Amino acid sequence: MSDVSYIRRPNRLLQIYACIFLIVLYVPVLFIPLFSFNDSIYVRFPLQGFTTNWYADLMRRDPLWAALMNSLRVGLSVAVISTFLGVLAARAITRYRLAGQNALVAFIMLPLVIPGIIFGVALLVLMSRMGVPLSLYTVALGHLIVCLPFAVATLLPRFEGFDRSMEEASADLGENPWWTFWRVTFPIVYPGVVASFLLTFTISFDEFIMAFFLSSTDATLPMYIWSQLRFPREFPSVLALSSIILLVSFALVFLALRIGRLGSVRKPGAGSNGAD
Amino acid sequence: MIDAPLTGTRPAVVQERRPGRLAGLFHRSESLRGYTMLSPTMLVMAVGILAPFIILLAMSFWTRQGFEFDTTPTFANYARAMSEPIFGAFLARSFWVSGIATVATVLLCYPMAYYVAFHVHRNKMLWIVLMTLPFWTSYLLRVFAWKVILGYEGVINSALLSMGLIDAPLEFLLYSQTAVIITLAHAWAAFAILPLYVSLEKIDRSLLEAATDLGDGPAWRFLRVTLPLSMPGVIAAVFLIFIPTTGDFITPALLGGPDGAMIGNLIQLQFGAVNNWPMGAALSIVLMLWIATVALVFLLVTRKAQERLA
């Protein structure tokens, strides 16, 4: 008998399926770095030859860098704000018994069940009616609406699992609510905050539809990519930049995972020679 | 909760740091604090959702007049949306395409989520990350990549040609509804895997052991225990994919070809080339109502099915 239980014993068929699934998942994505080294402005087979020109070229593509910076700015702002608002909302929802609570949660989650195009259009109409000029701020507002439900959805379970006596203990030990939040609540929900931050940043960074309707002179990266899809001369540089972004995000995620694993390995080890 | 009224006759507090009366009220009224804490989020949502929707709704009753709008309320736009077959046809096509894409995505992702939840014992996190990493690349570029794969000289056609299975490249692969469905299914996989995985992971293993103990083989166990218990994940995945894809317009614009355009493209046209914002607003409202209806029907059907199964 193996060391795994009856329910968990390996299933060959599923393993094969999982492998195929991952391959299909990755193949389209890996075309991006592949063609970023292809010596042709057209993305098509057969490959024309190896070149790193597109990477060298990147340095000179000011609009591309500007678009990247815009996306980073919007993404980080949106991630910070939506996570902050998400923390407030999740805490209020889990901490207090509020009348109409379910309706409020449903309202926050509304953007999840409404196509982006409708939001983009509605916000565009509102902005133009109110005479608000389109800018990265309007894009950020649109992204905020899209991201908030995700932030709240990520944070809510974390806050729901939160033991209220922790906060009471802090208050009891003399910390006012503000310090209690920073010394106890926040560190305990920290993983949820990080998850929310990463998720909202990723969503905003790749959001196209809102940006399509709400951006002006300052294109976000997806808007720039969209405009370059029609102009093959710049397109390989877009592929090159995207490959770099892909690589950086892979590296970051694996680094984070490694740190996480080291942390979790250390803990039980230290615990075993201690308690009782 | 009933709080004591704040009477003025209480003995003075001789505490060093005495909080004010207002702070006292704040300290005592739980729900007041709750609503205060919720208010910034609600404010943003009100500005970002309520206000635009009110104006969108209002605009859907207007009519275009050259560069301006005639704000006399009229049902003309809705009447047009009902009477002209193009709108209905596009709506039906959108629901068809994203419906198929949704079903395909959920069906394909379920075994994967199941595998990770039940058969991966170490490094589960690594698997989750592996499955979501592809979605960190730009959506547009992923769509574009599918264009390369499905294209005339694309990966599939080249492979089939070199294997001698076909004589000429398959043209239906690209610029068709098939292309849109394939791409949507790939692009939204993460939105299926995560809720499915979470709902499967939550299932208490002892329930499965109990089902086995009570005489269910793997197939029955799956049908009678695993599947019903993972239904919340399935429903979440269906909503998370079906609703946004119904309104998608980039994927059909890039890969759909003449017969692949969806309602999102039509709405976008009203705000772009056709330049009929009130009509676009009306179409958006109609789309939203239809989505709500479809979602409701889906919920009722799944509930009924679950009852039957149970």
Add this chain to the structure above:
Amino acid sequence: MDVVDQLNAVRSGKLSRRAFSRSLLAAGVGLAAMPLAPRRVLAAEGEQGTFFTWGGFDVPELFGSYEAKNGTLPNFSIFGGSEEALTKMRGGFVVDVAHPCNAGLNRWVASGLFQPIDTSRLSNWPDVIPELAAIEGNMSASGKPWLVPFDWGQTSITYRTDIFELEGEESWDMLWDERYAGRLGSLASGGDAWWCGAIKAGVGFDDITTDEAFEKIAAVMRAQRPLIRVYTDDTTTLEQALSSGEMAAAMTWNSSAVLLKSEDVPVRFAQPKEGALTWVCGPMIHKDAPHLDRAYDIIDSLLSVEAGQFMINDYGYGHSNQKAFDAFDDETLAGLGLSKNPVDILNAGHFMVPQSQEWETRMNETFEMIKAGF
């Protein structure tokens, strides 16, 4: 990279998780507090003008004199089609210079969003081909033009000489050739396709507003739809399809043929016997242009000989500066469908006639219905 250092510090235990979170938050707040509009950051170099244009015109080669004068490039905002651009500007989007074409001129002027251009402020104005500036509806009441011609060209057929078997002369019939059903491409915008349909249907551009013309053109477009593999605004798609052989012929602008030739794809930019569709585009100044001086710098830069040579050589478009053509021989120009004397081209082809908003809307609605199969 900052984040990596931080993660390492966490790992080695130098930084507590709390400190990490705090610094992460600080970084986030810092970045969030950074103004979202990068222009404010550049303010030290002086505010730059904004050019609202098609993708591909946001390249430094066109702004040599602007850069020399102001030390940096202007800001760009990119649109996919001039209709989209006008819609956005009517929605309150303010730029200094926008880039429409002659077909839209009337409507752009009628929107009241633009100011006439003082040509005396443009050093390159004397070299501008006068016929291009004299397009219909371009003169304001003050005698100043609304639009300064910059690029001009044709909408015609780019076809694979090795795939497409020409029967007789080059003609618009090529895009209605049933032998190549499913291997023909078209631009998606009515601003090109509808006019080409009019040429094919034999409707004179002066009669294009009549109901009869509408029906005739619509019939032609409906007949074409089953043959078309894809309608797209995205010229890359057409170019790639042509280069792979997926398409035998497609409606394109000059630049597609030029690009494909430079990639050694055997293509020709047809000169159909019925005549090609000819257009001219150019900058207009927004009435509330926040940087009026820069706006004139942008336009003057676009009109320069250097910009012109780049346009002809790299994009295959005509340019409005007569002197820009001096560097090219007649044969090269003919191959591009251009000529040193644009009047030849304008006379040989069909020059777009500006239309009213009502017409544009009706045309777009009809054409979108046809494309959708109704």
Add this chain to the structure above:
Amino acid sequence: MTSTDAFIAIREVEKFYGSFQAIANVSMDIRHGEFFSLLGASGCGKTTLLRMLAGFESASSGEICIDGQPMSEVPPYLRPVNMVFQNYAIFPHLNVRDNIAYGLRRLRLPRSKRHEMVEEILDLVKLPGYGDRRANELSGGQRQRVALARALILRPKVLLLDEPLGALDKQLREQMQVELRRLQRSVGITFVFVTHDQEEALTLSDRIAVMAGGRVLQVDTPSRLYEAPRSREVANFIGTMNFLGARVVSRANGHLRLDIEALGQLDLPAGGTPLSEGDRTCVAIRPEKITLHKDRPGGDAPALSGTLEMTTYLGERSHFHVRVPGCDNSFSVSAQNNTIQGGEGQASGRPVWLTWRDDALFVLGKD
């Protein structure tokens, strides 16, 4: 009780949750330096009362004063009380030292001083050298000590303990009881201790408040509570008690003449009971104060005859259930095993006789 005794004064405190009355008009005083327990079944309001002392719940009406200062407007973090939570609420993201030093931030002490205080308190709770441990590396007993240390380091005027021993196994619980008592003596802080375990309350407390249904039934020392419960409820809650229904025949000279079921008429001291002629009441007797006889005892002391129903052997002593004709409930009798006449193996159904000393039987308040 004089007002100077009232270190914590609870005056007419009521608490409603909606229409549910959690605390019903409670008034009592807790003295300085006292180990005071709130004893009651779950849901009796004892934890609510404790949380009102801590400031987590506010009174719907009434006032709580600690050391002479009214507390209703004072938020929990400004109150001179600290609490040991039922689940200990050890912060999972901090190690033991930071947990204990948590409340010291406000005091703005130098780092070395803080460190010193933590080490000192760790010694006090017998956890020296555990400063670097994380919360999830501690056993239940250690967590409890950390929670104690964390609260005590702030030298509160009152330490509140919410069933802190409930999560521990029996052996550890007994050990911790001793330790809690030792700690309380050595630091001299007023302890308010919530428990549902009467034995624990009796062992630890100077005084105990027995609560039920949001009311305080009786506040007294453990021995008084045991020996002289004022009501059937209290008597029932603390230890085992045998009750006999009774009716007052007459009252004179501090004595009551009672007509008791199965026993007939008897004279008993009235004590503080407000009974008068004709009232229905109960007399009570503890199981260990009854002597079990196999044979009819001599003398004229009151004796009851009955049949043995069941015997439970408990090691050092045995428990007997005896059915007495004319009584609703069977009698509980407890006896040390070395004193039982007849030893082991008392067969069920055999006749037995019960006797007691005169002062063992006492009368309770009105039914």
